[in-house]
Amino acid sequence: MELAVLDMAGTTVADDGVVIRAFDEAATTVGLPTEGPDRDAARRYVLDTMGQSKIEVFRALFGDEERAQQANVAFEQAYQSAAGAGVRPIPGAAEAISDLRDAGVKVVLTTGFSGTTQAMLLDALGWTDIADLVLTPGPGVRGRPYPDLVLTALMRTGVDDVAKVAVAGDTASDVVSGLRAGAPMVAGTLTGAHDEATLRNAGATHVIDSIADFPSIILSH
The missing domain is CATH 1.10.150 (DNA polymerase; domain 1)
Known part of the structure; x- marks a missing residue:
């Protein structure tokens, strides 16, 4: 990946x-x-x-x-x-992102919020430089469950094949977006809105307890 x-x-x-x-x-x-x-x-x-x-x-x-x-x-x-004052990283999230980037995997953070809200979250977390790219819906980029965020991440990072893309999110919309984009690995995480049954029914290829578990799956793939 x-x-x-x-x-x-x-x-x-x-x-x-x-x-x-x-x-x-x-x-x-x-x-x-x-x-x-x-x-x-x-x-x-x-x-x-x-x-x-x-x-x-x-x-x-x-x-x-x-x-x-x-x-x-x-x-x-x-x-x-x-x-602004209450957000915090999911335990192990920053380390997971660091581990992926250290292994040569590019990381893009996406959200359904506006760019202004995303920037506020990143600033509150001290994450302004944590990822290779951050994306939100906007002109020419539809939000989930459309595949646009995943495909835009692919294009803007210069990755040449969607078969080299892994997606992770806590909702059925995250899963559907990744599948529609053609990503072969689309993991649902159990730290957010939707439960395991909902994520699997949406088509998740993996369901994990936390994003902290994601690097070991990607790096062994």
């Missing part, structure tokens, strides 16, 4: 459920009732679609572009306020 594409929140970064709290603030901002079946259904959808681009999640939930954009801005602000 020459490239490892790793998710952030839930895979390499712990944020103690800030995503759902930020979603609740965003949903309230755009007028979703604070209690009741509509709020419960929206929370369930957010959990089911963890890992996807947040603006796409809000578009699906609210249907209206202006309302989705308003919710996305409120979400990003709430997430950044809550997560």
Whole structure:
């Protein structure tokens, strides 16, 4: 393997459920009732679609572009306020990234958050130089479950074959994105949003307790 594409929140970064709290603030901002079946259904959808681009999640939930954009801005602000002081690395994550890079494997960190929120997370963790590249959805790069983040990582790092790419994430969307890109190794981690059954049903080739276990799988492949 020459490239490892790793998710952030839930895979390499712990944020103690800030995503759902930020979603609740965003949903309230755009007028979703604070209690009741509509709020419960929206929370369930957010959990089911963890890992996807947040603006796409809000578009699906609210249907209206202006309302989705308003919710996305409120979400990003709430997430950044809550997560800035509370995020921390998943135990062993920094060491795993270092081990991969020391072995000559390029590492790209990806997220469904905006570039601004990703930069905040990296700065809070002291990770601004930890990876070869960091990526978020944006113009010409769709978020998960599309394959764009993985394929963009491949192109921008100069790796010449998707058969040399390994992907790891904690959600079904991470797994589907890696499989759609054609990566032969797509691991689900049990430190985030989705359980083993969900990850395996999505098609994960491996399910691991933590990203700390990922280098030994890649380097023995």
